[in-house]
Amino acid sequence: MKHLIIMRHGKAEKDAESGEDFDRDLASRGLREAAAVALALKDYGLKPDFALVSSAHRTLQTFEQVSAVFGGINSEVNDALYNANSRKLRQFIEAHEDRGECLLVIAHNPGVQYLVSEYLYEGAAGPEITDRIRGSYPTATATVFEVDVAGRPTYDGLYKPKDLIGADEEPA
Numbered sequence: 001m002k003h004l005i006i007m008r009h010g011k012a013e014k015d016a017e018s019g020e021d022f023d024r025d026l027a028s029r030g031l032r033e034a035a036a037v038a039l040a041l042k043d044y045g046l047k048p049d050f051a052l053v054s055s056a057h058r059t060l061q062t063f064e065q066v067s068a069v070f071g072g073i074n075s076e077v078n079d080a081l082y083n084a085n086s087r088k089l090r091q092f093i094e095a096h097e098d099r100g101e102c103l104l105v106i107a108h109n110p111g112v113q114y115l116v117s118e119y120l121y122e123g124a125a126g127p128e129i130t131d132r133i134r135g136s137y138p139t140a141t142a143t144v145f146e147v148d149v150a151g152r153p154t155y156d157g158l159y160k161p162k163d164l165i166g167a168d169e170e171p172a
């Protein structure tokens with residue numbers, strides 16, 4: 001793996017018809033966010049070879065939006081990624097690091113934000129980015145890392161929807 005993209009799902013509806021958090025759909029804003037971030041990643045020159053996706057409905061819908069921008073992406077959808085902590089997310093990444101040049105993970109906060117913060121710390125990222133990540137990790141945000149031959153991630157970019165589609169809507 002040469003690149004790792006860690007992404008939070010897009011903005012979801014407050015409630016699901018079932019009453020279960022797991023079943024919440026993306027709001028129309030979440031659909032736009034996911035597509036905008038995917039387009040920015042594509043414009044940067046990235047193309048995920050493989051994706052790890054939480055089985056929650058909103059993460060699956062986020063993946064559908066991303067996949068529509070890139071074309072088909074091989075994936076594993078797994079219940080264990082639903083609300084996974086940073087340790088569990090890291091285990092999944094390490095177990096799948098040989099699945100391609102660019103691995104995409106779509107999951108949930110707070111695990112996503114904690115994992116990104118840990119990778120930033122381990123990669124000695126500067127305070128301007130670490131403070132920005134610690135402050136918030138809005139829906140559909142994606143962080144890109146370059147991964148060296150020893151498997152060490154180095155910060156390579158941050159894609160927040162409000163930077164791409166404007167801040168005309170309420171914050172995440």
